[in-house]
Amino acid sequence: MATSVVNPATFTGNSAFSADLQQVIARAISFASLPLQQLQNRQTSLQSEQTALQTLSSQFSSLQTAVRAIDNAATTGAYTATVEDNTVATASVGSAALPGTYNVTVVNTGSRTNTLSADGLTTVTDAARGNIDSATNYTLTVDGQSFNISDPDASLNGLAQAINTSSANVQATVVNVGGSGSPDYRLSIQSLAYGPVAIGLSDSSHSLLNTLSTGSYVTHQVDGQPATPINSDSRTVTIAPGLNLDLLSTGSTTVTVAQSASGILDALNSFVSAYNTIVDQLAQSRGQNAGPLAGQSIVYSLQQSLQSLVNYTSGSGKIASLADMGLAFDDNGHLTLDTTVFNQANPSDVLNFIGSITGGGFLEAANSVLNSVDDPTTGLLATETDSISAELSDVGNKITDNQNQINQLQQNLTAQIASADALISNLEQQASYITNLFTAMQQNNKNGG
Secondary structure (H helix, E strand, O other), X not given: OOOOOOOOOOOOOOOOOHHHHHHHHHHHHHHHOHHHHHXXXXXXXXXXXXXXXHHHHHHHHHHHHXXXXXXXXXXXXXXXXXXXXXXXXXXXXXXXXXXXXXXXXXXXXXXXXEXXXXXXOOOEOOOOOOOOOOOOEEEEEEOOEEEEEEOOOOOHHHHHHHHHOOOXXXXXXXXXXXXXXXXXXXXXXXXXXXXXXXXXXXXXXXXXXXEEEOOEXXXXXXXXXXXXXXXXXXXXXXXXXXXXXXXXXXXXXXXXXXXXXXXXXXXXXXXXHHHHHHHHHHHOOOOOOOOOOOOOHHHHHHHHHHHHHHOOEOOOOOOOEHHHHOEEEOOOOOXXXXXXXXXXXXXXXXXXXXXXXXXXXXXXXXXXXXXXXXXXXOOHHHHHHHHHHHHHHHHHHHHHHHHHHHHHHHHHHHHHHHHXXXXXXXXXXXXXXXXXXXXXHHHHHHOOO
């Protein structure tokens, strides 16, 4: 932090020259403070440069994030799935998806097993206070697997909550089968998996549940295979690597997986925005009212990095540059994206040009350029920031040394001037005494004394 220049302490003397002596101290401290003022100005300038570099570092990090988003869109989002009849199923693709067409038949959307607490148990009119059974410990069985259930507050609500917090793959709730005038709250347990799941609940000696309906599996076929439809306990199924379907209703539909650049378009727009933010920031370091980085070589280096980033070209393929995808510069040096040009490009050509961060193409080149700028250890910005931090530390130490020297000078001068003022004051008193003595003698002589 900048340190204030020392203001000389007010000197109060007794001689007629005390005001002049005060000016002597003030002028001496003022001259001695000139190097300190220069150091403080340099410190302020370095702090402004440091802040500007931190801003640029944040903006280049955002540009790096945008490049990674393009990479993600070009790899995991390079394919999209289209479902001919989306009332039968919907589809999602992952990074392992491959292009292809699949004929899917949903034979059965499946159902879940439903149970309800049995008739003849204790009638519960208040689910928060009463329970269907006097026990506090129960055994829940789901497809032969047992779970210990504890209901310490002995309420139907508590029993349902205890079941839901267990690791059993079921959902418990409380339902009123008696109406509002004469409530009869029962425990309802439903399997979360589709299929003929057996569910039971008992205390130490009684079975407490009746099965209302036994569930059935979700069944489907892909391209008519297998002859006996595939059973699943979920309506979300994987029909190919990286291709998942949510089965919604019985029927048949066609699912087509193909390359797509739609996700890349959104990521490119973010890239353009991040790029232009840096362009505007660097523009503040040029011109008549340039900012703290004006004239610094780092500005030129960063501009060169940006240019090499967007001037990347590929020697093969129908798309050889960003311009072929619709990216261009306006009169202010801002990057723009013509979506019409982009959408007219073949997705395969776009993906071949873009490549990936680790597999060549524009993304690998862009990632390399940005790492050279924003790497936290070896990047241009980190190196420049470290240099400024070191200089700031050195300037801060020099300011402290100068401040201490000026403080000492002030103390010494004040002591010396005070001593001189005391001597002058004493001489003034002696001169006044002698002058008064001669005046009295002269007066006596005139009076004939």
